Amino acid sequence: MKVALLSDCYLPRLGGIEVQVHDLAGWLRRAGHEVEVFTATPGRAGERHGAVELVDGVPVHHLALRLPGDLPVNPWAPPELRRRLLAGRFDVAHVHMGVVSPFARDAVDVALAAEVPTAVTWHCVLDAMERVLAVSGRVRRWAGRGVALSAVSRMAARPLQRLAPDARVTVLPNGIDVDRWRSSTAATVLGPQGHCGTDGAGGTGGAGGAGGADVAGGEPVRFVTAMRLARRKRAVPLARVARRVDDLVGDENNWGIEVFGEGPQRGLVQAYLRTHGLTDRVLLRGRVSRDELLESYQGATAYVSPTVLEAFGIAALEARAAGLPVVGRRGSGVEEFVEDGVTGLLAGGDRELAAHLATLVLDPGARHRLRQASRATPPTQSWPTVVGMVEAEYARAGRLARRRRT
Structure with missing residues (x-):
């Protein structure tokens, strides 16, 4: 399976989502999948404007602008992102959301427009953002268009379930070695x-x-x-x-x-x-x-x-x-x-x-x-187990996309 992982933030920035997406890319490769990462974060040598960097064997597309503090924001990324998703012929797009994720939000819309089966995982507690998303109706619309919704815990999944009551929100935990x-x-x-x-x-x-x-x-x-x-x-x-x-x-x-x-x-x-x-x-x-x-x-x-x-x-x-x-x-x-x-x-x-x-x-x-x-009693969230759950979520995204098309 060819997988596109999309996230506002990625290495060399350090944080929970950055490290988790990097590790997921590596473990998906171990499982035999082809993986590429798309991010609004500049690379280790300042790669921007679509430059591709190889990080631990994974191509990383840095759709980043030159902004103060290297902010991972690029409102002009969607056309180029769409072109690359179509050219790459990806089987699934897996978008990773934080509290405020403008690049990831655009990535969902781009993947849907490109008719790529799409999975979205929230790594955050929505808190006050739940009201904003409720007013915008964005999460409900995504669910209606066949997006497979997930969150990293039951606690994080509950507000998403309220935002999209007719959809199933999967718990897709983070993984560790x-x-x-x-x-x-x-x-x-x-x-x-x-x-x-x-x-x-x-x-x-x-x-x-x-x-x-x-x-x-x-x-x-x-x-x-x-x-x-x-x-x-x-x-x-x-x-x-x-x-x-x-x-x-x-x-x-x-x-x-x-x-x-x-x-x-x-x-x-x-x-x-x-x-x-x-x-x-x-x-x-x-x-x-x-x-x-x-x-x-x-x-x-x-x-x-x-x-x-x-x-x-x-x-x-x-x-x-x-x-x-x-x-x-x-x-x-x-x-x-x-x-x-x-x-x-x-x-x-x-x-x-x-x-x-x-x-x-x-x-x-x-x-x-x-x-x-x-x-x-070691925890069950080991990477081999989590990768199996991720693969099941990708299969669900494919089924939802096919159902939507027909």
Whole structure:
């Protein structure tokens, strides 16, 4: 099958959709499909205006303009995109949507006009955009024209189902290389030893620092999270949760949270931590590689996901695959791969989130049970499984297109 993947954003930009579409392209090629990517993002060497770059064996068409900040916007792309889709004789067009995706939105209309079977996957929580889309009627019209609609989680699918009540919205989860992330569990010791090599510290000990030892249990109590330090990811509320945990567990218990990632709210988070004396509890590690992140998970107690408007949570899924229980929010995308009380703990609000973390600091038995269950039950969202679901969605797009034509 010849597949066109279309997305506003792609590498070298870094983000959930960019990485996910790149990885999907690679795994589709492994499955024997021919794949090309179309994007409004400039290439690694600044490729624009339709230049084609080969990225990991996949041709990438950079239909990008020269704009401030390399914004992935090109309102003049549709004619050239239509020409290339027709010339390429693609069997299916798979469009990937974010919250605001002008290129992807145009790509759906172009693919339909070119009579290419079309699948559209939303990677976002619509939130306020649901009302805008309801007024425009765009999603309903797409469904009526034979587009196969999907979202990465049940939470993300619900508003789409409201927008297109007569259509079927499939849940098409993000995928990860489960075997790669699980390779760290073999080196992870269930006892008191721990390891954190991402900052060059060489260990988890140290009085008052993240990764200290709980007096009662004698094992490291080190929470980790990987997130963009931005308002939508709730970086500052996470610092507030840490303050409440500190109040709940007392000074006699050493514990900490290591935060991996960068973002515009780093300064606000640092200021809050300094003001409330939490700089030894919450450590901002900055951006690290996937390998460094995997290494940091060895010996960690749990992964923390404070985000509410999280359509899926790839970083949390990777932590689950590495054998970590996930402490997150109910109603977010982490519910797709976290069973409350078994492979993690889900909270209805930040106070309950802090209470769950405090429980894990104070109760070695709870930590042990959750980690054992998480390591024993790997998540099902492995790439081979997800590719099979994607192929089924492409077949559905073909059936809908044929039905529409006849």
